[in-house]
Amino acid sequence: MSTRDWLLEDSPTSRWQANAGRAYRVFTAMLRNPLSVVGGVIILVLILTAILAPWIAPYSATGQDLANRLAPPSEAHWMGTDELGRDIFSRVIWGSQITLTIVGLVALISAPLGLLVGAIAGYFGGWTDRVLMGFTDIFLSMPKLILALAFVAALGPGINNAIIAIAITSWPAYARIARAETLTIRNAEFIQAVQLQGASPLRVIVQHVLPLCTSSMIIRVTLDMAGVILTAAGLGFIGLGAQPPLPEWGAMISRGRTFILDQWWVATMPGFAIIIVSLGFCFLGDGLRDVLDPKSEGK
Amino acid sequence: MSLEPQIAVTPVHSPSSGRKWGRGVSAVFGFAATVFLTFLGLLAITFFIGRVIPIDPVLAVVGDRASNEVYEAARVAMGLDQPLPVQFFHYVVNVFSGDLGQSVSTGRAVVDDLSRFFPATLEMATIGIIIGVALGVPLGVIAASRQGSVIDQIIRVVGLLGYSMPAFWLGLVGLALFYARLRWVGGPGRLDIFYDGLVSPVTGLLLVDSLLAGEPEIFWNAVTHLVLPASVLGFFSLAYIARMTRSFMLDQLSQEFVTTARVKGVPERVVIWRHAFNPIRVPLITVIGLSYAGLLEGSVMIETVFSWPGIGNYLTTALLNADMNAVLGSTLVIGAVFIFINKVSDVLYRVLDPRAR
Amino acid sequence: MAPMLEVKNLRVSFPTHRGRVEVVKGISFDLGRERLGIVGESGSGKSMTGRAILKLIRKPGLVTADRLAFEGIDILDQSEKQMRAIRGARISMVMQDPKFSLNPVMTVGEQIAEALVTHEKLPRHAVNERILSMLEAVRINDPKRVAGLYPHEVSGGMGQRVMIAMMLIPEPELLIADEPTSALDVSVQAQVLDIIDDLVTTKGMGLILISHDLNLVSRYCDRILVMNSGAVVEECAAGQLDQARHPYTRGLLAAMPTIDESRDELPVLDRTQWAGT
Numbered sequence: 061m062s063t064r065d066w067l068l069e070d071s072p073t074s075r076w077q078a079n080a081g082r083a084y085r086v087f088t089a090m091l092r093n094p095l096s097v098v099g100g101v102i103i104l105v106l107i108l109t110a111i112l113a114p115w116i117a118p119y120s121a122t123g124q125d126l127a128n129r130l131a132p133p134s135e136a137h138w139m140g141t142d143e144l145g146r147d148i149f150s151r152v153i154w155g156s157q158i159t160l161t162i163v164g165l166v167a168l169i170s171a172p173l174g175l176l177v178g179a180i181a182g183y184f185g186g187w188t189d190r191v192l193m194g195f196t197d198i199f200l201s202m203p204k205l206i207l208a209l210a211f212v213a214a215l216g217p218g219i220n221n222a223i224i225a226i227a228i229t230s231w232p233a234y235a236r237i238a239r240a241e242t243l244t245i246r247n248a249e250f251i252q253a254v255q256l257q258g259a260s261p262l263r264v265i266v267q268h269v270l271p272l273c274t275s276s277m278i279i280r281v282t283l284d285m286a287g288v289i290l291t292a293a294g295l296g297f298i299g300l301g302a303q304p305p306l307p308e309w310g311a312m313i314s315r316g317r318t319f320i321l322d323q324w325w326v327a328t329m330p331g332f333a334i335i336i337v338s339l340g341f342c343f344l345g346d347g348l349r350d351v352l353d354p355k356s357e358g359k
Numbered sequence: 360m361s362l363e364p365q366i367a368v369t370p371v372h373s374p375s376s377g378r379k380w381g382r383g384v385s386a387v388f389g390f391a392a393t394v395f396l397t398f399l400g401l402l403a404i405t406f407f408i409g410r411v412i413p414i415d416p417v418l419a420v421v422g423d424r425a426s427n428e429v430y431e432a433a434r435v436a437m438g439l440d441q442p443l444p445v446q447f448f449h450y451v452v453n454v455f456s457g458d459l460g461q462s463v464s465t466g467r468a469v470v471d472d473l474s475r476f477f478p479a480t481l482e483m484a485t486i487g488i489i490i491g492v493a494l495g496v497p498l499g500v501i502a503a504s505r506q507g508s509v510i511d512q513i514i515r516v517v518g519l520l521g522y523s524m525p526a527f528w529l530g531l532v533g534l535a536l537f538y539a540r541l542r543w544v545g546g547p548g549r550l551d552i553f554y555d556g557l558v559s560p561v562t563g564l565l566l567v568d569s570l571l572a573g574e575p576e577i578f579w580n581a582v583t584h585l586v587l588p589a590s591v592l593g594f595f596s597l598a599y600i601a602r603m604t605r606s607f608m609l610d611q612l613s614q615e616f617v618t619t620a621r622v623k624g625v626p627e628r629v630v631i632w633r634h635a636f637n638p639i640r641v642p643l644i645t646v647i648g649l650s651y652a653g654l655l656e657g658s659v660m661i662e663t664v665f666s667w668p669g670i671g672n673y674l675t676t677a678l679l680n681a682d683m684n685a686v687l688g689s690t691l692v693i694g695a696v697f698i699f700i701n702k703v704s705d706v707l708y709r710v711l712d713p714r715a716r
Numbered sequence: 717m718a719p720m721l722e723v724k725n726l727r728v729s730f731p732t733h734r735g736r737v738e739v740v741k742g743i744s745f746d747l748g749r750e751r752l753g754i755v756g757e758s759g760s761g762k763s764m765t766g767r768a769i770l771k772l773i774r775k776p777g778l779v780t781a782d783r784l785a786f787e788g789i790d791i792l793d794q795s796e797k798q799m800r801a802i803r804g805a806r807i808s809m810v811m812q813d814p815k816f817s818l819n820p821v822m823t824v825g826e827q828i829a830e831a832l833v834t835h836e837k838l839p840r841h842a843v844n845e846r847i848l849s850m851l852e853a854v855r856i857n858d859p860k861r862v863a864g865l866y867p868h869e870v871s872g873g874m875g876q877r878v879m880i881a882m883m884l885i886p887e888p889e890l891l892i893a894d895e896p897t898s899a900l901d902v903s904v905q906a907q908v909l910d911i912i913d914d915l916v917t918t919k920g921m922g923l924i925l926i927s928h929d930l931n932l933v934s935r936y937c938d939r940i941l942v943m944n945s946g947a948v949v950e951e952c953a954a955g956q957l958d959q960a961r962h963p964y965t966r967g968l969l970a971a972m973p974t975i976d977e978s979r980d981e982l983p984v985l986d987r988t989q990w991a992g993t
Contacts, residue, residue: 092733198400203656203697206674207404210690213678214408286523294660297527298675313528317664320531321539328535331528338523615816621772622811623831623882624804627796638821 089351096347102340110156119147121154121307130323140325142315148326151307152333158308159337162223162292163285169227171281174234175273179265181235182242193239199232205291212300219308222301226291230284237280241273275352283345286338293334309334390706394698399451401694405687406450411443454691460684464677469688473670477692478563479549480662480669483589484654490593491600491654492647498597499604503612504631514601521598526657530591530664537587545584547666554580588665592657596650603646604639611635641711648704652697659693719746720890720922721769724783728764731776739764741946747890751916751923753933753954755968756943762926765943766892769924770807771799786890805835808883809892810912813899814875818867825863828882835886850881854911873904877911884915890922898928909936930957930968942968 068085072078090096109116125145133140139148181192199207211225245251246269254264295301296310304311309330316327417434418425425433434440438449453459459469502514537543545551549565558565558572566585569578611617612635620634621627659671666672670689677685728740740761745752756762768779771791784791786807794802811817819827828847832838838846851859854877867875876896883891893912897905913936916923927933933940934954942950942965950965960966967985 194396195400198397198404201397201698201701202401202404202694203652205656205659206690206693206697209659209674209678210405210408210686213681213683213686290523290525293525294527297525297660298663299679310525313525313531317531320535324532324535327528327531331525331532334528335520335524339519342519342522615811615813616819618772619811619817619879619882620819620830622770622803622809624800624802624834624886625830626800626834633822634819638819 086351090347093347093350095343096350099340099343099345099347102336103344106156106160106337106340109153110160113153113157117147117150117153119150121151122146122305130319130326132323133325139329140323142312142326143319148312148329151312152309152330155307155309155312155330155333156337158219158302158306159289159292162219162226163288165223166227166230166288166292167281167285169223170231171234171277173227174231174236175238175270175277177231178235178238178240179242179269179273182239183246183261183265183269185246189239192235196232196235199229200236202229204229204287205294208291208295209298209300212295217300217303219302219306222292222295225295226288229291230288233284234277234280237276238270238273241276242269245269245272279345279349279352282341282348285341285345289334289338289341390702394702397698397702398695401691401698402451402454403447405691405694406447408690409683409687410439410446410450459688459691462677462685462688463682464680464685469684472673472685473688473692475563476668476670476673478560479565479667480655480658480671482564482566483585483661483667483669484592484651484658486585486589487592487654487658488596488647488651490590491596491650494593495597495600496604496643499601500608500631500636502601502605503608503635504627506609511605514605518598518602518605521595521602525660526591526595527660527664529594530588530661533587533591534664544587545580547584547664549584549668550577550580551584588661588667591661592654595657596654599650599653600643600646604643607639607642608635611638641708644711645704645708648700648707652700655693655696655700718785718788719748720787721747722783722785723747723765723769724781726765726768726781726784727779728761728768728773729778736778739946740768743941743943743946743948745941745948745951747922747924749889749920749922750939751913751925751937753937753940754924754926754943755928755930755933755940757928759945760943761946762943763894766809766894766924766926769892770803770809801835804831804883804888805886806888807890807892808886808888809894810876810879810883810896812895814867814870814872814879815899817879818875820867822866823863824865824867824870824878828863828878828885831882832885846885847881850885851878853884853915854878854881855907856881872900873908876900876904876908880908880912880915884919887919888921890924891916892924892926894926895928896925897932905932912936931972 064084066077067081069077069081072081090100123146125141127145128137128141129143129145131137131141131145137147137149139152141147142151177192177196181189181196207229208222208225211228212221215221215224251264251268254268259267292301293308293310293313296308296312297314299311299314302308302311304315312330313327316323316325316330319326417430417437417439438446441449457470459473461467462469462472465472498510498514498517502511505511534546538546548555554577558568558574558577561568561571565581566578569575569581608631612631614635617630617634620630625634658667658669659674661667662669662671663675670693674686674689674693676682677689723746724744725742726740726744727738727742729736729738731737739759743761743765754762754765764773767773768781769784769786769791771779771794773779779792781792786802789802791799791802818824822830825847828850829843832843832846847863848859851862856862856874856877862870862874862878867878870878876899880896891912896912897908900908909932912923912925915921923937925933925937930940930942934957937954940950940952940954940957941948942960942962944964950960950962952960957965957969960969964985967983970983971985973982
């Protein structure tokens with residue numbers, strides 16, 4: 061039996077085989093959609109760039125060369141140099157590490173938090189639900205960016221606080237999804253079976269409810285990542301996110317603002333990086349949604 | 360920029376009935392209650408941000424060079440010697456009586472500052488939403504009626520760019536291109552320095568004030584300054600509105616009653632506008648409302664780029680000066696307007712849907 | 717004289733991941749001013765046949781036929797504009813569920829008026845008169861009031877009568893009724909079909925009644941086509957159903973309960989007896 065047959069087996073003999081088979085089917089379905097392939101490649105390149113930055117970047121991210129400041133794009137400096145003579149291409153490459161860190165940490169903090177709040181609200185219902193969802197709704201009806209700005213203002217500027225602020229403002233959307241999913245499975249017979257076996261609510265939620273919420277959660281998180289990148293870049297642009305000399309893309313655009321009228325490349329180049337990576341997450345998220353959740357497909 | 364309102368809207372399908380008046384009254388009452396509760400929630404959050412998170416809120420207000428006496432006086436004046444619930448109560452009372460404290464950087468009451476800066480933001484966001492609606496709705500309809508065509512693909516790409524392009528970056532690129540290179544539009548600010556202060560503010564909206572004062576030259580100058588930032592904002596609302604219109608229209612076009620109309624021999628133009636578009640007008644109002652609220656938020660970044668003397672610029676200046684009263688005041692005002700538009704479009708949606716009549 | 721509707725080797729196909737799939741596989745029939753029933757289970761291609769006659773199958777669906785002609789007009793040759801003059805005015809269609817097939821935000825009267833004025837320019841009061849008399853013809857007692865209602869304010873049976881009124885008001889020559897009663901309560905099904913039957917017979921129109929209900933079709937039609945997975949497997953006069961030869965038809969007939977049922981268990985269709993599962 062070939063690996064492919066093993067993966068596509070109609071009656072898998074182990075949980076591992078079932079999961080692997082499902083992953084394989086999702087993967088092949090994604091390959092049929094050109095845009096999601098493009099998105100996947102962009103994200104893959106982003107991750108590889110972040111890991112291999114020391115070897116890819118032709119120059120250091122912080123090394124100054126004042127004799128060569130504000131040089132236009134050339135063969136030596138593909139994206140030109142900034143006001144301190146630093147190579148913008150190298151800084152964009154190093155900046156991918158920061159972007160990836162922000163995106164990863166925000167997802168790691170806000171998705172589980174939202175998942176837990178939503179699952180608890182949906183599973184217990186009643187007052188627990190009303191209080192938790194009331195709280196969620198209040199957060200949801202606030203302008204996200206402004207709220208993040210205010211939080212960073214109170215916490216103090218810096219990349220860690222920016223991550224915390226973004227995570228604080230993005231969990232409510234996940235709580236809503238998790239609650240909706242939980243409500244649909246709460247009364248399913250297999251949940252009742254587990255309850256009859258004496259499983260504690262914690263066990264039911266963690267072992268049986270949460271795993272079923274993950275696919276819609278993954279879709280939503282992926283789609284939201286573009287927004288997270290933009291918010292982080294915005295905080296950096298205003299001067300509240302990553303601080304100089306960190307090569308964060310938003311902060312780099314902010315530095316280039318002064319020179320936008322004559323040395324356009326300083327501010328423009330990091331913007332392309334932001335757009336490409338955000339588009340990558342959009343494409344990937346759209347593709348994932350079409351495969352994992354065909355119901356909500358944008359026809 | 361994330362001008363993306365967070366609440367998804369789907370057209371109501373289930374017909375509901377009920378007495379008109381009973382519905383109206385309970386809708387208004389429920390509306391007032393949710394707006395009040397959400398606003399209280401907003402206050403709780405700003406209170407939390409202003410008084411609880413900072414290790415020493417007094418220091419945040421008086422600055423670290425203040426003497427001990429000043430510090431103590433400020434501490435008592437701020438009511439920080441009292442328990443948190445009491446402090447919160449005072450905070451709420453102050454806000455509702457229009458007292459948002461003093462701004463450290465301008466030395467004026469935050470409320471006065473905000474009322475001076477707000478019209479500039481309002482003017483920009485309003486022109487922005489007009490651009491977004493005027494282009495976004497027709498584009499969305501065209502895209503849906505020619506699904507898969509070149510124009511549909513272009514609109515999809517525009518929609519995705521609206522998701523993934525930083526607004527401040529687009530503003531900068533626009534300035535470099537249309538102002539510095541092509542000289543098509545005015546630069547940063549609301550007017551050329553030459554005209555500044557020549558028109559006395561009546562409404563605070565320069566386009567209106569300059570016309571009231573009978574100064575067409577200043578009016579045109581204001582237009583050249585406004586067109587670029589408003590178009591940048593308009594682009595993001597266009598992207599969002601076009602995408603939502605497209606998906607609503609596709610949903611309608613796949614309905615049976617659209618086939619019915621075709622069976623009747625109705626021309627395709629009428630099928631699209633009368634049968635498919637009419638039912639989505641109400642959800643579109645909600646989308647436009649949300650998008651307008653999103654523009655107020657998005658203007659924070661745009662105003663920074665264009666040195667636009669609006670509430671967003673005021674907020675970012677305050678942020679960098681750690682001027683907490685001004686920060687929280689602006690947050691409160693933007694948040695309140697945002698919530699209000701959000702809820703109003705929500706209610707409009709329920710009241711205007713003919714299926715609920 | 718040529719029949720009103722000629723269909724020869726009609727094929728409808730849709731693209732899928734695994735290439736084009738034919739849902740109608742070369743069916744042929746002629747129709748005069750008579751009542752033809754098309755019977756088949758869901759997915760047998762009977763609805764697609766009805767829609768193909770009106771040229772309502774949209775891209776990426778593909779319709780081909782050796783001949784598809786209505787009163788000598790080649791339907792497949794007609795432009796979209798020429799088709800609009802045929803749709804409604806000459807061939808009309810009653811659809812399944814009035815809950816979905818009536819526009820939710822237009823009043824009943826507006827929708828009926830639209831069907832009429834699309835094809836005939838009439839003064840306002842004449843339009844109103846025609847609407848009221850048409851509503852009366854479909855046995856609606858209080859036509860003035862009903863004309864001002866929104867579709868969600870009328871019952872399913874009433875909605876379907878409105879639909880019939882709307883489709884017959886421009887006086888077409890052929891009516892296609894696509895499962896006109898399957899969304900309705902059993903109690904009003906007969907009423908609705910009686911109305912259709914009555915109007916079609918008195919106006920001398922042709923009728924294609926598409927249904928999954930063999931019993932019903934045999935009661936209201938002169939001739940019956942039985943379709944199974946895209947092909948016609950049986951064609952006979954309504955009265956001669958008991959002489960049907962194809963195993964599919966025989967299976968369907970056998971599965972039908974009778975008033976004085978003596979069998980303990982109704983037989984289930986055995987699908988292995990004919991080709992194409």
